[in-house]
Amino acid sequence: MNHKAIYALYPNVVSVDDTAGAMDANGNQVTIDMDAVNAWVDPDAYKFSRALEYPAIGDQLDALFHAGVFPDDMAAQIQAVKDKYPKS
Numbered sequence: 650m651n652h653k654a655i656y657a658l659y660p661n662v663v664s665v666d667d668t669a670g671a672m673d674a675n676g677n678q679v680t681i682d683m684d685a686v687n688a689w690v691d692p693d694a695y696k697f698s699r700a701l702e703y704p705a706i707g708d709q710l711d712a713l714f715h716a717g718v719f720p721d722d723m724a725a726q727i728q729a730v731k732d733k734y735p736k737s
Contacts, residue, residue, distance in 0.1 A: 654689035655681060 652665045662671045662679050671679040703709070713719060714727050 651686050651689065653691060654686045658682075658685055658689060 650665065650667050655662055655665050655671050659671060659679055659681065661673045663674050664672045666672075669678070671681050673679050704712075714724065717724070719727065
């Protein structure tokens with residue numbers, strides 16, 4: 650059962666259990682339209698897909714450093730760390 654879809658589509662639902670179903674604040678069972686639940690598209694789904702595809706943040710920052718887009722003071726701090734701990 651897609652709990653996130655149920656909470657999004659039925660704001661009166663306070664709990665969802667795969668066995669008992671969806672319940673409101675008074676303990677009453679809420680009738681759920683499973684066709685609507687199954688058709689629901691998570692508006693945040695793209696965030697998770699993007700996060701899996703993006704390069705690691707360290708790689709992104711290193712690319713920006715090498716491209717010379719950091720302010721001089723930040724670039725100097727980064728270079729100092731790179732100089733202190735050079736690659737083997």
